[in-house]
Amino acid sequence: MLVQFLEVGMNYDAQYEVKALKYKELKGLSAKQLSFHHDIHYKGYVTRRNFVHEKLKTADKAGVNANYSEFRELKKEETFNAAGQLLHELYFDILGGDGKFSEDMEIIKKIKDDFGSFDAFKEDLTTTAKASRGWAVLCIDPTDNKLRNFLLDGHDNGGVLGAIPILALDVYEHAYYVDYGADKASYLTPFLNNLDWNIINQRFSKFKSVYA
Numbered sequence: 001m002l003v004q005f006l007e008v009g010m011n012y013d014a015q016y017e018v019k020a021l022k023y024k025e026l027k028g029l030s031a032k033q034l035s036f037h038h039d040i041h042y043k044g045y046v047t048r049r050n051f052v053h054e055k056l057k058t059a060d061k062a063g064v065n066a067n068y069s070e071f072r073e074l075k076k077e078e079t080f081n082a083a084g085q086l087l088h089e090l091y092f093d094i095l096g097g098d099g100k101f102s103e104d105m106e107i108i109k110k111i112k113d114d115f116g117s118f119d120a121f122k123e124d125l126t127t128t129a130k131a132s133r134g135w136a137v138l139c140i141d142p143t144d145n146k147l148r149n150f151l152l153d154g155h156d157n158g159g160v161l162g163a164i165p166i167l168a169l170d171v172y173e174h175a176y177y178v179d180y181g182a183d184k185a186s187y188l189t190p191f192l193n194n195l196d197w198n199i200i201n202q203r204f205s206k207f208k209s210v211y212a
């Protein structure tokens with residue numbers, strides 16, 4: 001698909017496309033909040049990732065160094081935007097439900113095994129979110145195959161290589177400021193109440209055996 005990048009004056013075949021939002025609004029998350037988040041922030045990561053990939057084709061490799069070089073800066077932004085794309089696609093995908101789950105779901109059993117109880121998991125996730133500047137992400141930890149909530153201060157800051165993200169909670173200010181201002185804590189409840197545990201369970205079932 002030919003995508004026009006008017007802001008940078010380039011036309012080229014974009015490698016990645018913006019995924020549509022499955023819902024317009026959610027309980028406790030307004031259409032305005034979600035459209036800003038999806039249509040500006042998430043879209044920006046995808047389009048800039050495409051832009052960076054295009055620029056890398058012709059970037060100067062002769063003068064590359066680790067202090068400053070065009071190639072280095074592009075590679076850094078490639079990581080930032082790729083991680084931003086992946087995390088936001090997970091975030092938007094696992095919302096749209098009613099927050100309810102059944103006790104026989106594999107993900108719920110695993111959460112209880114690894115955290116002791118669902119409430120203990122929820123407390124750990126929300127506490128991690130309050131402590132984070134960017135993300136709290138429930139992952140399968142490759143070290144011991146256990147579920148763990150990792151704290152990422154940015155898309156590209158705090159991720160553990162090999163960890164498989166199962167549930168991503170965005171706590172960048174852009175995720176809640178339209179609806180909640182500086183009250184980050186009040187955003188966490190509607191996030192939990194809109195989770196689609198069927199999708200989260202399917203994702204866990206798909207990846208649970210990678211490190212088993």
Ligand SMILES: [Fe+2]
Pocket residue numbers: 037041088170172174175
């Ligand atoms: Fe975000």
